[in-house]
Amino acid sequence: MITEEESRVLKFIDRSREDIIGHLRKLIGFRTITPQENETAEGEDYRDLQDFIRSILEEMGFSIDMWEIDSSELDSFPGSGVLKDRDLGNMPVLAGKLEGNGKGRSLILNGHYDVVPAGIIENWKHPPFDAEIEDNKIFGRGASDMKGGIAAIIHALRAIQQTGVILKGDVTVETVPDEEQTCMGTLSCCQRGYTADAAIIPEPTEMKILVAMRGSLYGKITVPGRAGHAEVSHPDWTKGGAVNAISKAAKIIAAMDELNDEWRHSPEKQHKYLDPDIITPTIIHGGEWPVTHPEKVEIIFGSMFIPGTKDKIKEIEAKLKSVADSDSWLKEHPPRLETEGWAYGAEVKEDEPIVDVGKEALRDLGFEPELRGYGTLTDSIHLINHMGIPSISIGPDINTAHMADEYVDIDELMNTTKVMALCIMRWCGTGA
Numbered sequence: 384m385i386t387e388e389e390s391r392v393l394k395f396i397d398r399s400r401e402d403i404i405g406h407l408r409k410l411i412g413f414r415t416i417t418p419q420e421n422e423t424a425e426g427e428d429y430r431d432l433q434d435f436i437r438s439i440l441e442e443m444g445f446s447i448d449m450w451e452i453d454s455s456e457l458d459s460f461p462g463s464g465v466l467k468d469r470d471l472g473n474m475p476v477l478a479g480k481l482e483g484n485g486k487g488r489s490l491i492l493n494g495h496y497d498v499v500p501a502g503i504i505e506n507w508k509h510p511p512f513d514a515e516i517e518d519n520k521i522f523g524r525g526a527s528d529m530k531g532g533i534a535a536i537i538h539a540l541r542a543i544q545q546t547g548v549i550l551k552g553d554v555t556v557e558t559v560p561d562e563e564q565t566c567m568g569t570l571s572c573c574q575r576g577y578t579a580d581a582a583i584i585p586e587p588t589e590m591k592i593l594v595a596m597r598g599s600l601y602g603k604i605t606v607p608g609r610a611g612h613a614e615v616s617h618p619d620w621t622k623g624g625a626v627n628a629i630s631k632a633a634k635i636i637a638a639m640d641e642l643n644d645e646w647r648h649s650p651e652k653q654h655k656y657l658d659p660d661i662i663t664p665t666i667i668h669g670g671e672w673p674v675t676h677p678e679k680v681e682i683i684f685g686s687m688f689i690p691g692t693k694d695k696i697k698e699i700e701a702k703l704k705s706v707a708d709s710d711s712w713l714k715e716h717p718p719r720l721e722t723e724g725w726a727y728g729a730e731v732k733e734d735e736p737i738v739d740v741g742k743e744a745l746r747d748l749g750f751e752p753e754l755r756g757y758g759t760l761t762d763s764i765h766l767i768n769h770m771g772i773p774s775i776s777i778g779p780d781i782n783t784a785h786m787a788d789e790y791v792d793i794d795e796l797m798n799t800t801k802v803m804a805l806c807i808m809r810w811c812g813t814g815a
């Protein structure tokens with residue numbers, strides 16, 4: 384049930400509609416694109432966005448901590464996903480803290496401000512950084528994933544303050560870079576000591592409560608062959624003949640399909656909210672000359688896995704070994720597996736108090752609360768696994784995230800702001 388105090392806050396949010404739209408349009412206008420793997424962020428937009436958020440939060444009485452990440456100094460551990468040589472310069476992290484009176488539960492509100500590249504601009508009807516409005520939707524890269532969520536956090540807090548509501552628990556707002564690549568922005572917040580009794584990340588979830596996500600591993604399998612003229616006959620490899628690395632790689636790709644089949648049917652790989660583990664070849668390089676048996680093939684792959692999977696590398700290695708054991712060449716010249724670091728999956732228990740708070744807030748705003756999982760991960764992995772902070776996401780529609788003409792529906796943006804406001808007040812507690 385919505386209290387009189389909460390109702391005042393929700394009405395204030397309704398009256399702030401134009402301000403919320405204006406702030407989100409401004410956020411979309413900053414071109415805070417996640418740099419490609421070996422690139423560095425360029426231009427002033429990343430810092431300008433953070434300065435913009437900083438000025439709003441400072442005006443609301445938050446104390447602000449802003450820093451740049453030196454990836455080489457981050458603690459890397461299994462599942463951290465840390466890439467030590469990634470350059471995160473020029474993409475500051477911001478953590479703002481508003482202290483309550485110490486009598487309530489503390490809360491982290493986290494949002495990533497980096498966005499995936501716009502892709503082919505001609506495919507956009509509305510230019511990706513112009514934040515045009517049509518049909519009650521704001522169009523732009525990051526509108527739903529997740530600058531809309533950041534606008535919702537700011538305006539939920541603002542409405543609480545402007546209506547004179549005092550929060551008991553501490554609130555920390557984190558706006559972070561690089562969620563779309565490494566999640567090192569949030570990891571840096573964790574390693575800097577920011578913690579709370581719970582966390583909410585308003586990633587797009589179709590107004591459902593995100594409680595589980597899969598982890599990910601990326602890697603490369605190098606399959607050796609032995610070069611030789613492709614148009615003459617060869618003796619067996621043991622007698623010096625050529626070995627075609629593409630034919631050997633085909634066995635490994637077939638083995639990936641077998642793995643997917645095994646995982647799909649394995650009881651340990653079933654999860655209430657997530658699809659089972661999967662491995663997918665995504666890039667293949669091989670062959671040197673049209674008339675030469677290729678001497679090397681590289682298979683790049685991605686693998687996603689449920690939080691219960693403890694050692695994905697070991698599982699893949701075991702399968703590679705079984706392929707190699709059944710092939711005399713590969714047995715003596717085993718395929719080599721290299722991985723780039725990996726990130727764990729995460730989940731919160733369905734009966735965590737923050738999940739209940741989310742459910743109640745949704746119900747009070749007219750939504751039937753529903754829990755869900757994500758096939759991919761979010762910054763919650765570090766809050767949950769590294770810090771032990773129960774962390775959920777609730778936010779707008781996801782169906783255009785990472786696509787051309789990404790948008791957020793303005794009513795959903797308003798509802799996300801209201802859900803955040805109710806969750807903040809109910810989690811932290813209000814009053815003197």
Ligand SMILES: [Zn+2]
Pocket residue numbers: 495528529562586587
């Ligand atoms: Zn996101």
